[in-house]
Amino acid sequence: AQTVTQSQPEMSVQEAETVTLSCTYDTSENNYYLFWYKQPPSRQMILVIRQEAYKQQNATENRFSVNFQKAAKSFSLKISDSQLGDTAMYFCAFIWLGGSARQLTFGSGTQLTVLP
């Protein structure tokens, strides 16, 4: 079974600064994707970024980038130039693409607060 661990329940950052959220996962599989989702108080789960495990290059989306360390099973999210609208719960998630299972396995989340 796959597990996803987020060891930082809460974090805060000053507006315009950079913050890194940590995530580790455990799997014996090779064919998988990793995601970061953002969930603001409205509860809508919004995709932030995706990383395919077979790609060595780290994914980037504007101010969001990841540090994917496959051997260490680590997948951190870096948010640059933090904005007030980045305040949300952030979830790391894993999906295994082999077999018939297709569900996401989520971590417990990190509540990020961006301070003015």
Next chain:
Amino acid sequence: GAGVSQSPRYKVAKRGQDVALRCDPISGHVSLFWYQQALGQGPEFLTYFQNEAQLDKSGLPSDRFFAERPEGSVSTLKIQRTQQEDSAVYLCASNYRDGTQYFGPGTRLLVL
């Protein structure tokens, strides 16, 4: 529609009542998922459809939970004889063929 929609957004039920939660996936999306999210926790998988076929229902917590997707589009999650522990946000997600799931806004269920 442009995204996944869910209704109702909020539902208050008395213990013992039956409830039905609806999910409209993104048009053309083959796969549909239901998750349950307790307060302060990450979503937990309930069940998964590919078109109209329910391929995995291993996450349904009891036989009071039932889901269907009869025409391979809209899905309904039904909870019979609701209990207080059923209070949670129920999230629906869909995807086309790759692994990326797109979520609806959720239905917040409160059982009194």
